Amino acid sequence: MAIIRIRDIELSEREVNGITEYAWEAVRVYKIPVECYGEHITNMYLIIDGEITLIDAALNTEQAMTDLLTGMATINREFGIRVGIADINHVVITHGHADHWGMLSNDKFRGKKVYVHEFDTMFMKDFGSMRVNSRGRINSLIEEAGWNLSMDNLFSLDGIVSEPQGCELIELKEGQRIINGYEVYHVPGHSPGHICLKVGPVLFLGDLILSKTTPLQIPGSMLEGCGLRLYLNSLRRVGGLDRHLGLPAHEATIYSVSDRVVEMEAFHYKRLLDIIGVCAQEKSLFQITDEYYQLRPETLNGRTVADLSRDEQILALEEIKAHIEYLIDDDHMTITGVENGVVMYRAK
Ligand SMILES: [Zn+2]
Known part of the structure; x- marks a missing residue:
């Protein structure tokens, strides 16, 4: 077990069978990495503090669901917290890309309260037409790039992703406080309605800041609310906050968010x-x-x-x-x- 000091709070970090627990005061956070496809892993996080909140809901693939259920069994057995999908009260989605919400189309999530920034609900409510529009934009991009690429089976998400049914969508705004006072930061760029969520000493980062790679940049001309300038502004904003433990939606935990922001900014300037x-x-x-x-x-x-x-x-x-x-x-x-x-x- 490791102890991490964030401002005046001491957190303990303990990993068993790939599941990591972060604990402070009466709050427990569990990191559950699930495989969406190939080597693409999404970290889902459970927050337990009287309410039970899930951060991000990967893709609805058999492997991802198996990984989630196995993770929850580990939390029950090794950490002594009895929790199943039925106990989850809230699901917060960091942004509208399908590897962060696709699992909501699974019946197990029917009736859940789902929180997503108002600029990204379109990805979930209108997944079909968003796909058609993005196909058109990609086609123009390829033509103006002077390339000859086939447009068949683009990003073959068909059959894996469908719009969530029977969830209650709650639209978020910058600065809003939700659930047990968790604070919403709107950080556009990677997607128009990307958020980070502050829970005490922890900041859930979504795809804004990753430990190893830099998230894909989508030109602002292809989708309003995207683009490198917005992204870098968001990055700097989060880099300038007080110290937090950074929990990203992919890859490893970030112990110094501000240092990682400096590296990522430098990468883009280069x-x-x-x-x-x-x-x-x-x-x-x-x-x-x-x-x-x-x-x-x-x-x-x-x-x-x-x-x-x-x-x-x-x-x-x-x-x-x-x-x-x-x-x-x-x-x-x-x-x-x-x-x-x-x-x-x-x-x-
Ligand atoms: Zn992602």
């Missing part, structure tokens, strides 16, 4: 500078993306864009486009023209 370097001559988004990752293969675990799956290639285009929009906004880059629908860029 990427911005690299992109300026790549764009000394006029180039398309495809060329910029391809050349950037050739320059920094370490950011793709040593791979190049050609090695990626089609879905990953689309995400790479979105990531680089989000950085280009930031540079254009700051007058470091310009659109030099459009040739057969392909947009050309150059650094200024």
Whole structure:
């Protein structure tokens, strides 16, 4: 068992069979990592403090549900807290991406109170039409990038994700206090209605701050409420808060949120500078993306864009486009023209 000091509060941290308990005063938080697909793990957290609250609800896959039930059995057996899905009073969703709420379509969650920021409820209430719109936006992105990619079976979530039925959706706003006084911070950028939730000395980070990787950037032109500038502002805001223990929705616990924010900001500034370097001559988004990752293969675990799956290639285009929009906004880059629908860029 480890003791962590956050301001004047002492938390204990104890891990058994992959489940980690954080305890202070009468509050218990359990981290339950569940596998959504492949190697994609979402951390679900249970808060027990008179009320029982779940933070994020992964995907509704058999493996994810098995991992959640096994985790709850461990909490019962090893930590002596009798809790099952039926006992959960509240579910707080950090943002509208399906690997954070997909499990709500499982009957076990019927009738639950679900809290999500007002700008992200569309992902859950209108998943079908959001998918159609995003398909259209991805198609234009590929065309203007000057790339020829197939649009078949895009992000094959069909059959895994459906809109939650029979949950009571409660829309959140910045600064609101919910449940036992938990505080909502609206931190847009990765998604329009992304939130962090402060519970005493702990900050649930969602995808805003991860311990190892940086979350995908979606260009603001593709979805209002996204974009690198909003994201970096959100990052700095959370980095400037008092010290908290950071509990992210993927990867490992963050013991110094402000240090991790400094690293993540530096990562994006370096990427911005690299992109300026790549764009000394006029180039398309495809060329910029391809050349950037050739320059920094370490950011793709040593791979190049050609090695990626089609879905990953689309995400790479979105990531680089989000950085280009930031540079254009700051007058470091310009659109030099459009040739057969392909947009050309150059650094200024
Ligand atoms: Zn996520």
